[in-house]
Amino acid sequence: xxxxxxxxxxxxxxxxxxxxxxxxxxxxxxxxxxxxxxxxxxxxxxxxxxxxxxxxxxxxxxxxxxxxxxxxxxxxxxxxxxxxxxxxxxxxxxxxxxxxxxxxxxxxxxxxxxxxxxxxxxxxxxxxxxxxxxxxxxxxxxxxxxxxxxxxxxxxxxxxxxxxxxxxxxxxxxxxxxxxxxxxxxxxxxxxxxxxxxxxxxxxxxxxxxxxxxxxxxxxxxxxxxxxxxxxxxxxxxxxxxxxxxxxxxxxxxxxxxxxxxxxxxxxxxxxxxxxxx
Amino acid sequence: xxxxxxxxxxxxxxxxxxxxxxxxxxxxxxxxxxxxxxxxxxxxxxxxxxxxxxxxxxxxxxxxxxxxxxxxxxxxxxxxxxxxxxxxxxxxxxxxxxxxxxxxxxxxxxxxxxxxxxxxxxxxxxxxxxxxxxxxxxxxxxxxxxxxxxxxxxxxxxxxxxxxxxxxxxxxxxxxxxxxxxxxxxxxxxxxxxxxxxxxxxxxxxxxxxxxxxxxxxxxxxxxxxxxxxxxxxxxxxxxxxxxxxxxxxxxxxxxxxxxxxxxxxxxxxxxxxxxxx
Numbered sequence: 327x328x329x330x331x332x333x334x335x336x337x338x339x340x341x342x343x344x345x346x347x348x349x350x351x352x353x354x355x356x357x358x359x360x361x362x363x364x365x366x367x368x369x370x371x372x373x374x375x376x377x378x379x380x381x382x383x384x385x386x387x388x389x390x391x392x393x394x395x396x397x398x399x400x401x402x403x404x405x406x407x408x409x410x411x412x413x414x415x416x417x418x419x420x421x422x423x424x425x426x427x428x429x430x431x432x433x434x435x436x437x438x439x440x441x442x443x444x445x446x447x448x449x450x451x452x453x454x455x456x457x458x459x460x461x462x463x464x465x466x467x468x469x470x471x472x473x474x475x476x477x478x479x480x481x482x483x484x485x486x487x488x489x490x491x492x493x494x495x496x497x498x499x500x501x502x503x504x505x506x507x508x509x510x511x512x513x514x515x516x517x518x519x520x521x522x523x524x525x526x527x528x529x530x531x532x533x534x535x536x537x538x539x540x541x542x543x544x545x546x547x548x549x550x551x552x553x554x555x556x557x558x559x560x561x562x563x564x565x566x567x568x569x570x571x572x573x574x575x576x577x578x579x580x581x582x583x584x585x586x587x588x589x590x591x592x593x594x595x596x597x598x599x600x601x602x603x604x
Numbered sequence: 605x606x607x608x609x610x611x612x613x614x615x616x617x618x619x620x621x622x623x624x625x626x627x628x629x630x631x632x633x634x635x636x637x638x639x640x641x642x643x644x645x646x647x648x649x650x651x652x653x654x655x656x657x658x659x660x661x662x663x664x665x666x667x668x669x670x671x672x673x674x675x676x677x678x679x680x681x682x683x684x685x686x687x688x689x690x691x692x693x694x695x696x697x698x699x700x701x702x703x704x705x706x707x708x709x710x711x712x713x714x715x716x717x718x719x720x721x722x723x724x725x726x727x728x729x730x731x732x733x734x735x736x737x738x739x740x741x742x743x744x745x746x747x748x749x750x751x752x753x754x755x756x757x758x759x760x761x762x763x764x765x766x767x768x769x770x771x772x773x774x775x776x777x778x779x780x781x782x783x784x785x786x787x788x789x790x791x792x793x794x795x796x797x798x799x800x801x802x803x804x805x806x807x808x809x810x811x812x813x814x815x816x817x818x819x820x821x822x823x824x825x826x827x828x829x830x831x832x833x834x835x836x837x838x839x840x841x842x843x844x845x846x847x848x849x850x851x852x853x854x855x856x857x858x859x860x861x862x863x864x865x866x867x868x869x870x871x872x873x874x875x876x877x878x879x880x881x882x
Contacts, residue, residue: 335736342736342744392702397694416675420698421744424670425736427702431709432731435724442720446713449727453710458613458620458703466620466699 327355327379334380334433345410345422346429349387352405354604356527357382357498359595364502364516367588375505377437378448381430382498385456388426389465389494391419398469427456440505447504455493464489477556487528495527496520499592515584519592522578527599529571532557534603536564542604571600605633605657612658612711623688623700624707627665630683632882634805635660635776637873642780642794645866653783655715656726659708660776663734666704667743667772669697676747705734718783725782733771742767755834765806773805774798777870793862797870800856805877807849810835812881814842820882849878 331350335343358379365375394401394409395416402412411419434448454460467486471478478486499520503513535550536559550557558567578596582589609628613621636657643653672679672687673694680690689697712726732738745764749756756764777798781791813828814837828835836845856874860867 338736340741340744341748342741346736388702392698395695395698397698417673417747418744420670420673420675421740421747423702424666424705425740427705428731428735428740431727432735435728435731442724445724446720449709450713453706453713457706457710458616458624462699462703462706463618463620466618466696469695469699470619 327358327383330376330380331355331383334384334429341414341418342421342425345391345414345418346387346426348407348413349391349410349422349426350383352407353383353387355383356595357386357494360495360498360520360523360592361501363591363595364499365505366502367585367592368502368506368508368512370502370505371439374437374439375502377433378501378505379498381433381448381452382494382501384426384430384433385452385461386494388423388430389456389461391423391426393465395419398465430456437505444505444507448501451500451504452497455497460489460493461491462489464491464493471555472553477554477560479556480558480561483556483558483561484525487525491528491531492521492524495524499523511584515581518581519578519596522574522581523596523599526571526574526578526596529558529567529574530600530602532559533564533567533571535559538603568600575600605636605661608654608658609633609661612662612707619692619696620699620703623669623692623696624665624704626685626691627669627688627700627704628661630685631661631665633661634873635664635772638773638776638798638801638870639779641869641873642777643783644780645863645870646780646784646786646790648780648783649717652716652718653780655711656779656783657776659711659726659730660772660779662704662708662711663730663739664772666701666708667734667739669701669704671743673697676743708734715783722783722785726779729778729782730775733775738767738771739769740767742769742771749833750831755832755838757834758836758839761834761836761839762803765803769806769809770799770802773802777801789862793859796859797856797874800852800859801874801877804849804852804856804874807836807845807852808878808880810837811842811845811849813837816881846878853878 332347334350335346361379361382362372362375390404391410393399394404395411401409403409410422431449434445434452437445456462464486468490496517499516500513503516532550535548535557562570575596579593582592610625612628613624639657639660640650640653668682669688671677672682673689679687681687688700708730709727712723712730715723734740742764746768774795777794778791781794810828813826813835840848853874857871860870
C-alpha cells in the first residue's frame with residue numbers, strides 16, 4: 327500500500343507533489359485495508375479495489391493536512407514527523423490538501439474492471455461522506471466545540487464523530503459491497519460494521535489521548551484534557567468508554583454473520599482497534 | 605443561475621453551509637455560462653447541463669475562498685464583499701472551500717439523463733483540470749512567483765495561466781461536447797475555443813489590474829504592479845497585451861466554424877471578455 331500510495335500521483339516532482347507524497351506516507355492505512363478486505367469478502371480482486379483504496383487514503387490524508395493547520399488544530403507533529411505546514415509552509419499545506427482531495431475522485435474514475443455506474447456510486451457516496459454533511463461538517467462542529475459556551479453533550483460528540491471520522495470509515499467498509507453490486511443484506515452488514523468500528527475507533531482515540539504515550543504515537547497526547555474539551559472519556563469515564571467500545575466491537579463482529587468465516591479478518595481488525603497503543 | 609447556486613447544497617443551515625452559499629453568490633458565472641452554452645450548441649438541454657454548470661462554479665468558488673486566505677493572496681474583498689475568512693474566520697474558509705470542492709463531484713453524479721460513462725468522463729477531466737497538474741498546480745506556481753529570484757518569464761506566466769485559470773475555463777467550454785459524446789472535431793473546436801478564451805481572459809485581467817477601477821471591480825487593483833510581479837502587461841506592454849488578447853479572441857471565434865451560426869453566442873462572449881471593465 328505504501329508504494330502504491332507514492333505512485334498514485336504519477337509523474338511530477340515539485341514542492342506541491344512532494345508535499346502530497348509526504349502527506350500520503352506512513353500511517354496505519356486502516357481505510358485502505360477496509361476497502362481491500364471488504365472487496366475480497368465480496369470476491370472483488372485487490373487489483374480492482376486498489377484505486378478506491380488509494381482514493382480514501384487521499385481523502386484521509388488531505389483532511390489531516392488541513393486539520394493540522396494553525397487555523398484549525400495547530401499541530402506540529404503527525405505520525406512522528408513535522409506536519410506539512412511545518413515542513414513546507416501554510417500555502418503548500420492548503421494546496422497539497424486541495425489537490426489530494428481532487429486526486430481521490432480522479433483515482434476512482436480509473437478503477438479497473440468496474441462498470442461506470444459502480445464508479446459513480448462510489449464517487450457519489452464518497453462525496454456525501456467527505457463533504458459538508460459528513461467529514462467536513464464534523465470537523466467544523468469539532469472546532470466550534472472550542473468556542474462553545476458549554477462542553478458538548480454526549481449526543482453532540484457522537485454527531486462530531488459520525489461525520490469527522492465515522493463517515494470515511496463507513497464508506498471504506500461498504501466499498502467492497504458497492505464494487506460487487508452486492509444485495510442489500512451484504513451492504514447493510516458492512517455498513518453496520520463500519521458504523522460501529524468507526525465509533526469504537528474514535529472512543530479508543532479518546533482513551534489513548536489519556537493513556538497513550540506521545541513518543542510511541544508520534545503526536546501530542548492529553549490535548550483534549552488540557553483544553554477542557556468534552557470527549558467520550560470525560561462523559562463516560564475511562565472504564566465506561568472502554569466498555570462502550572467493547573460493546574460496539576462486539577456489535578461490529580456480529581453484523582458480519584452473513585459473511586460467515588469470510589468476515590474473520592475484519593472481526594480481528596475490530597478487536598485490534600480497541601487494543602492498539604497508537 | 606444565482607438561485608440554482610443557492611439551492612445546490614440542499615438543506616442545512618449552519619456557519620459552514622452559510623459560508624458555502626456566500627462563496628457561491630455573485631460573480632459573472634462565466635464558467636457555468638460556458639457549460640450551458642456549449643451544451644445548447646450540442647443539443648443538450650439546460651436541465652441536463654445544470655449540474656455540471658453548478659459543479660464548475662463550486663470548484664471556482666472553492667479556489668477563490670482558498671486563494672483569498674492570509675497564507676495565499678491575503679485578500680479582504682471579493683466581488684465587493686468581505687472574503688469568507690474576513691466575514692467568518694480562517695477555519696471556516698478552509699472548510700467551506702474543502703466542502704465546495706466535494707460538492708462539485710457530488711453534483712456531477714446527479715447529472716440528469718446522462719449515461720454514467722459520460723458522468724465519469726466529466727468527473728475525470730474535471731479532476732485533472734482542477735488538481736495538481738491543473739488549477740492547484742498553477743496556483744502553487746503563482747504563489748511561488750512572489751519568492752522567485754527572478755520575475756517569471758512570459759513562458760512561465762503562460763504556464764501559471766494554463767493551470768490556474770485556463771484549465772477550468774477549457775473544461776467548461778468542452779463540457780457540452782462531452783455531455784453529447786460529440787465527435788473529435790466538435791470536441792476539438794470547443795477545446796481550442798476554451799484554451800484561447802482562457803488565455804485572453806487572464807491577459808485582460810492583467811490589463812484591468814492596471815486600467816481598472818477598484819470600486820467598479822469590487823476588489824483591489826494595481827496589486828501586481830505594486831508587488832513588482834511579472835504579468836502579461838509587464839512583458840508585452842499594455843498595447844502589446846491588448847493586441848495579443850485580440851488575436852486570441854479571433855482564434856477562439858474561428859475555432860467554432862464547425863458550429864456555424866450556432867457558435868455566435870460564444871463568439872460574442874469571447875469579444876466581451878476583452879471589452880469588459882470588471
